[in-house]
Amino acid sequence: MNTPTSTDSSRPLRRKGHRWWLAGVVAALVLAAGSIGYGMATGHQAANGEAQAMVAHAVQVMPFDLNATTHTFTKTPDGGVEQIVAHSSGDEHNVTLIQQHLSREADQFAQGNYSDPVAIHGTAMPGLQELQAGASRMQSHYEQLPTGAKITFTSGDTALVAALHTWFEAQTMDHSMPGMGGGN
Known part of the structure; x- marks a missing residue:
């Protein structure tokens, strides 16, 4: 061995x-x-x-102070709500600017014009092309709030609602960055 x-x-x-x-x-x-x-x-x-x-x-x-406001995107079963509010209820200047901005946005979105979000987020934003093409099947309702405004989006088209939800997710991600008025 x-x-x-x-x-x-x-x-x-x-x-x-x-x-x-x-x-x-x-x-x-x-x-x-x-x-x-x-x-x-x-x-x-x-x-x-x-x-x-x-x-x-x-x-x-966006003409208002992004650091003095909160911009949120909330999904609903038949669409969603985009809302911008001033942090301070006495901030009349920003409240007025928010209301003017979202009123204009609601009118543009109803026509399939998403040029403002494109200018901020780019053309490759998820859900954007579907929203532009499906504008006639998506209702956008503008409403003033005491400290800002909101746009309520609704549609009976489930594919368009899914595109809106995808777009809201991308918006929420982008608006959660510092200086973008993120909220939720």
Whole structure:
């Protein structure tokens, strides 16, 4: 029977080889983690740049102070409600601007004109094309509120309601960013 002895060099070499292999795996994992971290950081920087551009476009389209208001999008079974309210009930200036803006938006949406949201969020916003094409099957009702206004969207077309819900989800995501008047 051949048993390893202290002069048998095959066993220590195998351990050293194992150590080198393990060190190589650890190094590869560290490099991979670093690459992922770098990719996430540069992606985050790109997202920050896009967010800043979106806020800049929003300020041009929405005349009220986005930091003094809350902009929400609530889905309902047959449509949804877009609502903008001022944080302060005594903020008559922003309340008036909100009401003027949403009144105009409701009229435009009824005609399939979504140019203001496109100017802020871009043309690739989910649900947008369906809403533009289906404007005649979607009702948009404007209503003044004591601290702002809302647009209630309704439709009997389930595919159009689904498109509105998708659009609301994208709006909610975008408006939740700092400086965009997010609420829910």
